[in-house]
Amino acid sequence: MAPTLGKRKRRYELADENNSSGESARDQSTNELQTLLRQHFEAAFEPLEEFQPKTHTAEITQADTSDSEAGSDWSGFSEDEKDGVEIIDHSSSHTLKADVSKEELKTFMTNKPPIPGNKPVASTARRNNEDLVDPEEASTDAANLKKDLALQRLLKESHLLDSQSSLSHSGQNRHKALDLRLQDMGSKSSIFTQQKMPLAQRKGIMAKVAEREGTRRRTAKENGIILEKAVRGKKKDEGKRQRGIGAPSVGKFHGGMLKLSKKDVAEIEGPKKASRGRR
Amino acid sequence: MSNPSPALVRFQTQKSLAHRLTLATLTGRPVHISQIRPSSPTDPGLAPHEISFLRLLEAVTNGSHIEISYTGTTLVYRPGLITGSSPGSGASGGVIRHELPAGCTRGVSYFLVPLCLLAPFSKAPINVLFTGSGVITSATPTGDMSADSVRTAILPLYAQFGISNNIELRILRRSNVGAGGKGGAGEVHLVFGHQVRLPKTVHIMNPGRVKKIRGVAYCTGVSASNNARMIEEARGILNSMTGDTYIFSDVSSAAYLPSKDKSNPNQKRKTGVGFGLSLVAESSTGSLYSADLASPPAGGVPPEDIGRQCAYQLLESVSLGGAVSLAAATTVLTLMAMGSEDVGRLQLGRDVLGSETLICLARDLKAFGASGWGVRDANTGQEGDVVVSVVGRGVGNVGRKIA
Numbered sequence: 001m002a003p004t005l006g007k008r009k010r011r012y013e014l015a016d017e018n019n020s021s022g023e024s025a026r027d028q029s030t031n032e033l034q035t036l037l038r039q040h041f042e043a044a045f046e047p048l049e050e051f052q053p054k055t056h057t058a059e060i061t062q063a064d065t066s067d068s069e070a071g072s073d074w075s076g077f078s079e080d081e082k083d084g085v086e087i088i089d090h091s092s093s094h095t096l097k098a099d100v101s102k103e104e105l106k107t108f109m110t111n112k113p114p115i116p117g118n119k120p121v122a123s124t125a126r127r128n129n130e131d132l133v134d135p136e137e138a139s140t141d142a143a144n145l146k147k148d149l150a151l152q153r154l155l156k157e158s159h160l161l162d163s164q165s166s167l168s169h170s171g172q173n174r175h176k177a178l179d180l181r182l183q184d185m186g187s188k189s190s191i192f193t194q195q196k197m198p199l200a201q202r203k204g205i206m207a208k209v210a211e212r213e214g215t216r217r218r219t220a221k222e223n224g225i226i227l228e229k230a231v232r233g234k235k236k237d238e239g240k241r242q243r244g245i246g247a248p249s250v251g252k253f254h255g256g257m258l259k260l261s262k263k264d265v266a267e268i269e270g271p272k273k274a275s276r277g278r279r
Numbered sequence: 280m281s282n283p284s285p286a287l288v289r290f291q292t293q294k295s296l297a298h299r300l301t302l303a304t305l306t307g308r309p310v311h312i313s314q315i316r317p318s319s320p321t322d323p324g325l326a327p328h329e330i331s332f333l334r335l336l337e338a339v340t341n342g343s344h345i346e347i348s349y350t351g352t353t354l355v356y357r358p359g360l361i362t363g364s365s366p367g368s369g370a371s372g373g374v375i376r377h378e379l380p381a382g383c384t385r386g387v388s389y390f391l392v393p394l395c396l397l398a399p400f401s402k403a404p405i406n407v408l409f410t411g412s413g414v415i416t417s418a419t420p421t422g423d424m425s426a427d428s429v430r431t432a433i434l435p436l437y438a439q440f441g442i443s444n445n446i447e448l449r450i451l452r453r454s455n456v457g458a459g460g461k462g463g464a465g466e467v468h469l470v471f472g473h474q475v476r477l478p479k480t481v482h483i484m485n486p487g488r489v490k491k492i493r494g495v496a497y498c499t500g501v502s503a504s505n506n507a508r509m510i511e512e513a514r515g516i517l518n519s520m521t522g523d524t525y526i527f528s529d530v531s532s533a534a535y536l537p538s539k540d541k542s543n544p545n546q547k548r549k550t551g552v553g554f555g556l557s558l559v560a561e562s563s564t565g566s567l568y569s570a571d572l573a574s575p576p577a578g579g580v581p582p583e584d585i586g587r588q589c590a591y592q593l594l595e596s597v598s599l600g601g602a603v604s605l606a607a608a609t610t611v612l613t614l615m616a617m618g619s620e621d622v623g624r625l626q627l628g629r630d631v632l633g634s635e636t637l638i639c640l641a642r643d644l645k646a647f648g649a650s651g652w653g654v655r656d657a658n659t660g661q662e663g664d665v666v667v668s669v670v671g672r673g674v675g676n677v678g679r680k681i682a
Contacts, residue, residue, distance in 0.1 A: 052491065086396065105523075105527070107493075108431070108493055109527055109529075111430075111447040111448060111449040111450075112437060112446065112447055113430050113431065113433075113435045113438075113446060113448065114431055114493075115438050115443065117434055145617075217297030243476070245401075245402055245474050246402060
């Protein structure tokens with residue numbers, strides 16, 4: 001029997017003799033069965049390690065009532081007790097600290113199917129790591145950054161400054177500066193480009209732009225200056241255009257009439273066969 | 280059409296009836312299905328959920344023709360055009376209301392998954408509201424996944440086929456399986472607004488590694504602590520596998536149904552009480568593996584058991600390998616077969632491909648005139664994975680276009 005904690009609790013091991021005879025007989029039979037099974041197993045495979053068939057013993061634990069004796073006989077934990085330590089881990093099922101953000105909750109628990117690999121939009125809230133940096137250094141860094149930004153802006157927008165005014169823009173120039181900054185940050189078009197205008201006027205403007213660009217390139221070429229590569233139009237969307245379901249797959253349907261361009265007709269007809277007269 | 284009555288495709292028994300009818304609708308071939316539960320003494324012929332599915336098909340198509348024999352053991356279905364929820368064809372206000380009967384034993388996903396397969400090829404957006412006393416949003420003992428899993432594990436896969444816009448699955452009211460495994464009283468609204476001519480050809484070859492696990496624990500009409508207990512147990516198993524595990528909890532009350540008792544019509548009864556768990560594992564390349572389990576209608580299972588079993592089910596699904604789990608493979612392979620005339624490839628676990636459902640699907644597709652699948656061993660992924668090459672039919676939405 002394993003060593004116990006002092007004599008506080010006495011265990012009496014009682015053999016199974018006083019149990020009913022039927023139960024012991026059943027135990028006997030199970031033991032026999034197990035040995036049989038074991039023999040069969042060992043015959044087929046490797047011999048097993050020695051193991052003790054479970055004996056059906058009842059342990060009755062009795063609390064010792066004589067307290068005076070128990071108090072004096074306490075001799076601390078025995079050395080061998082160490083290997084019998086049971087480890088219970090409650091940490092595994094707990095929520096980890098890095099938990100799901102509100103954005104994640106929004107993307108997962110909405111009505112729309114969550115698209116895999118789609119990262120939720122990063123929060124714009126500032127990170128709270130100011131305490132990690134030296135405050136003095138941080139202040140000088142911030143000041144330097146500010147000055148740097150001011151200098152950059154001055155360089156880029158100095159052409160807008162009036163001769164008489166101060167370093168800050170005003171009126172129309174302020175709008176122009178703002179537009180420049182927006183374009184710097186990645187805006188596709190200027191806020192000054194007019195959205196709607198007559199086609200003829202737009203064409204005129206486009207022609208003028210093209211002409212200006214042409215002359216610039218020509219003079220540069222004549223003077224031996226290498227310019228940036230010309231961008232030719234917009235890139236077309238890859239693949240075929242998705243037409244509406246039920247819409248015709250060729251031509252333009254307008255006003256109840258299907259109009260086929262020459263190109264469409266040529267595509268339908270296929271390549272014309274070359275004249276066979278050539279020898 | 281050039282051929283007004285193509286030859287009937289003949290099938291027997293009720294096995295994968297819904298999917299066969301879906302394939303018939305997609306390919307435009309009429310089907311003849313015989314021997315539907317012919318030897319059942321009490322319920323021969325079509326079951327309530329199958330009849331309900333036929334009604335749904337009739338609602339979203341135009342010109343379908345359904346003949347059912349007296350005993351219900353034989354069915355002839357001539358598909359029409361998939362019109363979706365266009366006004367004037369049964370949709371009021373652009374929404375088709377589909378009521379499921381109280382005797383329905385299948386979850387709402389039984390209807391949702393085939394309907395989603397039809398939806399990309401529809402003429403108008405599909406907009407169906409499932410109501411009635413037979414809508415079960417949870418997983419069912421009959422093997423249907425929960426509506427949550429449809430949203431989180433099936434619908435995201437459509438994005439790989441270029442079908443991603445305006446898809447919504449709203450679970451308006453939850454319900455577990457009612458007494459005797461029949462009925463619930465949930466409400467689900469499916470909006471599928473992205474129609475394409477042909478789904479893109481896909482090559483899903485890299486399963487990746489599981490990096491995060493998400494899930495929804497739901498309970499209706501029982502204490503919310505059941506959710507917490509399921510989550511606790513599932514996390515206990517899954518946390519050691521991946522750090523990024525989070526299971527959301529959704530608590531709702533059970534629906535009341537009016538009593539059938541005529542003497543006391545005010546007396547209402549609760550239905551669809553229970554709890555369940557839906558888990559989805561997502562890999563680094565966007566593969567999804569799902570698991571679903573809900574409390575049985577008879578009760579008597581502690582939430583810990585549900586949580587544990589569901590977690591193990593998820594691990595099993597991941598262990599089967601492949602880039603697509605068994606639950607979603609039918610959807611993906613059908614979409615590939617309906618794609619453009621090009622070879623798409625899909626990596627699957629060997630046991631997934633060898634499952635009865637997929638073998639049955641391959642035979643059905645062949646019966647409907649699709650070309651056979653090519654199978655070879657995969658180079659990447661788990662040991663024993665196979666790559667299935669599927670040639671699309673290249674028909675897509677053309678049938679709809681001729682009309």
